[in-house]
Amino acid sequence: MNAKQLKMLRIIFIVLLILLVFFIYNFTKKVRRFDESNEYFRQPIGSQKVELWMTPHQIKRVYHIDIERILGKKIGPFSMENPLSDYCNKNKGLDCESLLIQLNSLKNGH
Amino acid sequence: MDINILTFFEENMYVFLLFIPFIGQLGIPSGSIFFLLFAGSLSSDWRTLCILGIIGTISAILGDATGYLLGKRFFQINIIQKQLKKENIQKIYTDTCAYFKKEGKFAIFITRFLVVTPAPYLNYIIGLQKFDFAIFMRLVVIGEILYVGELLLLGFIFKDTFEYLTSIISYLGIILVVLYCMYLLGKVIFKPIQTTDV
Numbered sequence: 588m589n590a591k592q593l594k595m596l597r598i599i600f601i602v603l604l605i606l607l608v609f610f611i612y613n614f615t616k617k618v619r620r621f622d623e624s625n626e627y628f629r630q631p632i633g634s635q636k637v638e639l640w641m642t643p644h645q646i647k648r649v650y651h652i653d654i655e656r657i658l659g660k661k662i663g664p665f666s667m668e669n670p671l672s673d674y675c676n677k678n679k680g681l682d683c684e685s686l687l688i689q690l691n692s693l694k695n696g697h
Numbered sequence: 698m699d700i701n702i703l704t705f706f707e708e709n710m711y712v713f714l715l716f717i718p719f720i721g722q723l724g725i726p727s728g729s730i731f732f733l734l735f736a737g738s739l740s741s742d743w744r745t746l747c748i749l750g751i752i753g754t755i756s757a758i759l760g761d762a763t764g765y766l767l768g769k770r771f772f773q774i775n776i777i778q779k780q781l782k783k784e785n786i787q788k789i790y791t792d793t794c795a796y797f798k799k800e801g802k803f804a805i806f807i808t809r810f811l812v813v814t815p816a817p818y819l820n821y822i823i824g825l826q827k828f829d830f831a832i833f834m835r836l837v838v839i840g841e842i843l844y845v846g847e848l849l850l851l852g853f854i855f856k857d858t859f860e861y862l863t864s865i866i867s868y869l870g871i872i873l874v875v876l877y878c879m880y881l882l883g884k885v886i887f888k889p890i891q892t893t894d895v
Binding site: 642 | 702703706728731732735855856857858860861862863864865868869871872875876878879882883885886
C-alpha cells in the first residue's frame, strides 16, 4: 500500500470517527429521553400532567385524549417521535400554554 | 382523502405484518422496526403476541430468501458474468468470497437481529457469492425469530414509550457498523511496521 492510499484511509477513518461521535451523541440523547419518559409514566396517573415533551401518541394512549382532533392533524408513523412542543411551535395559531391547559383539563375530566 | 395510516394499521395489523417485514428484508424502506414495535404495543396478551410473532417471522424469512435468490439470479446475468471476467473485479469477487466463507455465518446471524440496517443488502451479496443456501436459511430462521420476537416484546413491554425505540435501535445498528468499519480500517492503518534485522 502506498503513502497516498494510506493517507486516504486515514481521512476516511477520521470521517468515520466524527460520524461515530455524532451518532453516539444522538443515541445517548434518545436513550435518556426514553428512560425519563418511562420513569415519568411509572408515577401514579393522578400525579402526572400533560407536558410539552410528550408525544401526541403518548397523550392519546396514556390519557385517552383525542389529540388529533385538538391539533387538527393526523399523526403519522414518521412523526410519532415529535414532541407536542413541535406542533404548537410550528402552528402560530396554536399557543403551547393554552394547549397544555386544555389537555390537562381534558385529562382530569377522565 | 385523509387516511390515518396508524389507524389503518391497527385495524389490519395481521395483514400488514404479512407484508412489511418481507418488503423490509428486500431493502425497501418500509418502517419494519417501527411497525413491529407498534404491533407489540397493540398486543393485549401473549396469545396475540405469539400469533404476530409467527406471521412476522415467516414474512421476514421469506424476504431474506427472496433477497438471496435475487442476488443469485443477478449473478447469472450475462452483463455481470462479463464484468466478472475482468481481472480487477475478479480479484474483488474472489476476496469477498473468501471473506464471507470465513465471516459470513457471523455476519448473516448478527445482521438479523442486532445490526439490522445492512441485512437486506447483505442478502443480495450473499446470494451473489453463492453462499450455501441451507446454512444461510438456518441462520436466517434463528436470527429472524430473535429479531421479530425482540421487537414485538419491546413494544409489548414499553407500550407508552416505544416510539423512541425505533431510532434507538436504528442508531445502535449504525454505530456498530461504523465501529466495525473503523476496526477494519484500523487494522490496516495502525499495522505495526515490521523491521528486519540486518
